[in-house]
Amino acid sequence: AQSVAQPEDQVNVAEGNPLTVKCTYSVSGNPYLFWYVQYPNRGLQFLLKYITGDNLVKGSYGFEAEFNKSQTSFHLKKPSALVSDSALYFCAVRDRTGRRALTFGSGTRLQVQP
């Protein structure tokens, strides 16, 4: 079985400061890892994914994430937060050989204060 943990329900950061949203995962084999963002009353928007290769993945809106196999983590980062980054962030995983659907974490609300 695969699972995702997002240990923080909410992350608060001041505008201009770096931000990190944490994600750890559990799969039986090698993972595909994804980050999505959700703005109020909207569907999920894709940010970035790790498939293979370079452990540092760059995505939309200046976000990046680092795949760490030994720590089974895939934390989302941004060097300088914007107020407009305030939203709900979801980490998701799937096993390369398992079922086609993603398993999502419970989500982390990011609040960026001006």
Place this chain on the structure above:
Amino acid sequence: DVKVTQSSRYLVKRTGEKVFLECVQDMDHENMFWYRQDPGLGLRLIYFSYDVKMKEKGDIPEGYSVSREKKERFSLILESASTNQTSMYLCASSGAFSGETQYFGPGTRLLVL
């Protein structure tokens, strides 16, 4: 751009009614998914389909059924709506490759009274 559309943004139904939620994608994707989203629980998979007329149960299929008669359309059916099915329902689609990105529709917020 990939476009996934859902038939309604907001829906109010009464207990016991049969409810149809429709999802259409325009990218010729093989895979389509239905999730429900509840606060603190993230997204949970209800059903998915990997081909026309093919489906597999997800983690919480009880009380739901699905239909995929055409490749671009995937319907979620609540056979007899109950109050505990009040939720946000999200449809997604992806290509056949295992690392393909899932693209989501805007969601349908369903209230069952």
